Amino acid sequence: MITINGLNKQYHTPRGTFTALRDVNLHIEKGDIFGIIGLSGAGKSTLIRCLNRLEEPDSGSIVIDGREITRLVTHELREARKKIGMIFQHFNLLDSRTVQGNVAFPLELAGYSHKAIAQRVEEILDLVGLSDKAGSYPAQLSGGQKQRVGIARALANHPEVLLSDEATSALDPQTTSSILELLADINRKLGLTIVLITHEMSVIKQICSKVAVLDRGEIVECGSMQQVFSAPSSATMKLFLEHSALLQGYGAGI
Numbered sequence: 001m002i003t004i005n006g007l008n009k010q011y012h013t014p015r016g017t018f019t020a021l022r023d024v025n026l027h028i029e030k031g032d033i034f035g036i037i038g039l040s041g042a043g044k045s046t047l048i049r050c051l052n053r054l055e056e057p058d059s060g061s062i063v064i065d066g067r068e069i070t071r072l073v074t075h076e077l078r079e080a081r082k083k084i085g086m087i088f089q090h091f092n093l094l095d096s097r098t099v100q101g102n103v104a105f106p107l108e109l110a111g112y113s114h115k116a117i118a119q120r121v122e123e124i125l126d127l128v129g130l131s132d133k134a135g136s137y138p139a140q141l142s143g144g145q146k147q148r149v150g151i152a153r154a155l156a157n158h159p160e161v162l163l164s165d166e167a168t169s170a171l172d173p174q175t176t177s178s179i180l181e182l183l184a185d186i187n188r189k190l191g192l193t194i195v196l197i198t199h200e201m202s203v204i205k206q207i208c209s210k211v212a213v214l215d216r217g218e219i220v221e222c223g224s225m226q227q228v229f230s231a232p233s234s235a236t237m238k239l240f241l242e243h244s245a246l247l248q249g250y251g252a253g254i
């Protein structure tokens with residue numbers, strides 16, 4: 001479904017050149033919920049934003065559903081992006097539009113008829129459990145509800161892939177859990193491939209089928225949840241697991 005080969009990305013700043021991604025190779029199967037975890041500054045956002053070319057890699061290739069994303073010219077990329085939904089940490093909703101208007105937005109850009117848009121918006125708001133908020137504005141919603149709108153908007157155009165850029169980082173644990181449940185439900189119902197980045201082990205634990213660990217721009221470990229949890233090989237994953245066990249112990253009053 002998604003194959004990343006030899007991906008490199010550097011940032012050039014007045015203070016010098018910084019390597020954000022170094023020879024990243026990954027394969028993500030159709031229907032996976034694939035988590036990429038790493039500490040702050042590891043390159044997670046850079047990597048996920050390269051998948052739809054919100055960030056331009058310097059070299060390497062990305063193939064999604066048989067299409068080499070890294071070779072597409074502007075109008076081809078615009079078409080390809082319709083099949084790649086994305087959700088963000090701070091939701092990125094249009095404040096001047098209602099929930100309905102936000103979800104309709106990508107469909108309007110794609111040139112659907114009024115009738116088709118109304119029908120799809122109704123269907124998708126039902127899927128994310130927000131039918132009763134269709135006429136509300138973002139400012140009238142909770143963080144969890146805002147992210148549901150973000151998810152609905154990302155799904156409106158029937159994407160093959162959903163990219164989640166720290167989509168639950170601004171939410172409390174209970175809301176995080178309900179948003180992750182929704183993503184898992186969508187993955188089951190629609191067979192959608194989900195790629196998510198996070199710095200929280202609990203997110204990976206709750207919904208991912210596979211995980212890759214990014215450390216200073218390099219993939220240092222990758223495998224099924226079972227493999228990585230039972231026999232972590234990288235120092236970073238061991239650190240994440242120890243921290244997560246500590247938190248659980250603390251929660252249990254140990």
Ligand SMILES: Nc1ncnc2c1ncn2[C@@H]1O[C@H](COP(=O)(O)OP(=O)(O)OP(=O)(O)O)[C@@H](O)[C@H]1O
Pocket residue numbers: 011012013018020038039040041042043044045046047199
């Ligand atoms: N536009 C940019 N110009 C210069 N450096 C950048 C730019 N964007 C990111 N970086 C640097 O690249 C590195 C990776 O950043 P990135 O945002 O991908 O990491 P991250 O793992 O998502 O971090 P966080 O979890 O803190 O968001 C960081 O050191 C960051 O400072």
